[in-house]
Amino acid sequence: MGRSPCCDKVGLKKGPWTPEEDQKLLAYIEEHGRGSWRSLPAKAGLQRCGKSCRLRWTNYLRPDIKRGKFSLQEEQTIIQLHALLGNRWSAIATHLPKRTDNEIKNYWNTHLKKRLAKMGIDPITHKPKNDALLSTTDGQSKKAANLSHMAQWESARLEAEARLVRESKIRSHSLQHHHHFNPPAFTLESPTSTLSVSENAPPIITGLGVSPMPMIEFVGTTSGSSETAGIVKEEGEQEWKELGSSSNLADYKEGMGNSLSSFTSSLQDMTISIEGGWTPESLRPNNINVNNVGNIMEEGFTNLLLNDSVNRCLSDSGKESDENSGGSGDGSDYYQDNKNYWNSILNLVNSSPSDSPMF
DNA sequence: AAGAGTCTCAACCGCAAAAAC
DNA sequence: TGTTTTTGCGGTTGAGACTCT
Numbered sequence: 001m002g003r004s005p006c007c008d009k010v011g012l013k014k015g016p017w018t019p020e021e022d023q024k025l026l027a028y029i030e031e032h033g034r035g036s037w038r039s040l041p042a043k044a045g046l047q048r049c050g051k052s053c054r055l056r057w058t059n060y061l062r063p064d065i066k067r068g069k070f071s072l073q074e075e076q077t078i079i080q081l082h083a084l085l086g087n088r089w090s091a092i093a094t095h096l097p098k099r100t101d102n103e104i105k106n107y108w109n110t111h112l113k114k115r116l117a118k119m120g121i122d123p124i125t126h127k128p129k130n131d132a133l134l135s136t137t138d139g140q141s142k143k144a145a146n147l148s149h150m151a152q153w154e155s156a157r158l159e160a161e162a163r164l165v166r167e168s169k170i171r172s173h174s175l176q177h178h179h180h181f182n183p184p185a186f187t188l189e190s191p192t193s194t195l196s197v198s199e200n201a202p203p204i205i206t207g208l209g210v211s212p213m214p215m216i217e218f219v220g221t222t223s224g225s226s227e228t229a230g231i232v233k234e235e236g237e238q239e240w241k242e243l244g245s246s247s248n249l250a251d252y253k254e255g256m257g258n259s260l261s262s263f264t265s266s267l268q269d270m271t272i273s274i275e276g277g278w279t280p281e282s283l284r285p286n287n288i289n290v291n292n293v294g295n296i297m298e299e300g301f302t303n304l305l306l307n308d309s310v311n312r313c314l315s316d317s318g319k320e321s322d323e324n325s326g327g328s329g330d331g332s333d334y335y336q337d338n339k340n341y342w343n344s345i346l347n348l349v350n351s352s353p354s355d356s357p358m359f
Numbered sequence: 360a361a362g363a364g365t366c367t368c369a370a371c372c373g374c375a376a377a378a379a380c
Numbered sequence: 381t382g383t384t385t386t387t388g389c390g391g392t393t394g395a396g397a398c399t400c401t
Contacts, residue, residue: 016369016395038386054387055370090389105390106368 013047017056021046025053026061059102066098070107078104079112 013021028044034057037050046053059065070078074096081092089101089108096104 014371036386050386051372052370058388059369087390101389102369109391110367 011047012041012049012052014052017060021048022056022061025056029057029061059100062100064098065100067103070099070111074099075112078108079116082108082112 017025024044024046025040028040032043034040037054040046040050040053041048044053048056077095078092081095085091087105089105093099093101093104
C-alpha cells in the first residue's frame, strides 16, 4: 500500500489564501509556535491541510522574509550559485538571507534562465549553446569569440565551485582542529560540470585570503603530475600548513581534486581561444597565477555579459531609458554600470559567504 | 476596446529523507 | 528493526496581471 496522504483532503480548501486565513495562521503561530503542521489547521481553525499551512508560512507569512524585486547583488549570487549547485534552491537560498527557495526558483525560471538563454548560454550547463556558435554570421571571429566565452564562463563557474569546495573543506578541517571531526553537512558535487575528473589533480595551495574565512588560493597546478602538494593557511595563523602531512589530505583531494582538475582543464581549454591581449603562455596551467586568471576572467566575463545586460537595463528602465537615450542613447554609462555589475559577479567568486549556514 | 498571447508567482503535487513510534 | 508520519525539496500548474495587436 502506498503511504497515506498528508491530510484528509475532503472538505479542505485549496487555492489562494485569504487575508483572514493568513491572520489565523499568523496568530496561531505567534501564540503557540510551530508545532505539528498536521494538527495545526484544526487548532488554528483553518480548513486547510497542514502542508498548505506550512507552505504558506515558509514562503509567505514568515516574518523574516524579504519580498519584492531582487537586487543586482542577489541576482549575481543566484547566477553564480546556480552555475555551481544547479537547481538546489534551498542551498542557494541559504546564501540569500530572507529569500525563500521558492522565490529564488521562480525568479530563476522567469527571469534569469530566460536571460541566459537569450544570451545563447545554456541555463542548465551555463555554457554557450552550440546553436549560438552555428548561428553566428561572420564565421571565424565570432566562433572564436564564442569558444572564448565558453571557456571563460566555465572557468568562472569552476572557480566558484572550487571556492565553495575549499571553504567546505576548510570548515571541516577547522572543525577537526577544534572538535571531533564531523563530516561537512554539505558535500559538493557538480551537477553541471562536463569535464573529466582526475584523481591526480594536484592542488598547490597558498594563501592570498583577506576574507574573514580561512582561505586557500591556487597559485599553480599542473594537471597530471604525480605528486600532490597542498598548503593551507588558516586565519590568524602565521604558518602555512602542508596538507600532504595532514590526516585529511584525502578528504581535501577528494573534493578539491575534482574541482581543480576541472578548473585547470578549463584553463587549458582557454588557450585555444585566446583573443586580443591574452597571452597563451599566461594561460598555460603551469604558468597560472591568480592575478592573470582574474584579469582574464574579468575582461572576458564582463564582455561576455555586457551586451545583454545593457539591453536589460534599457528594457528594465523602459520609458525612462527611451527618454534618456534620445534614440541613440549614451551607452557609456550603461556600459560602465554593467561592466561594474558583471565584474561584481567575479568578485563574488573571490569572496566568501562568511555567514552562510550552508556548510 | 477587446481578444490573444505572454508573463509572473503563489500554490500544489509527488517523491525522498528524516524523525517518530 | 520495521513501519508510519512528518518535513523538506524541486518540478509543475494555473489564475490573474500585463502586453501586444
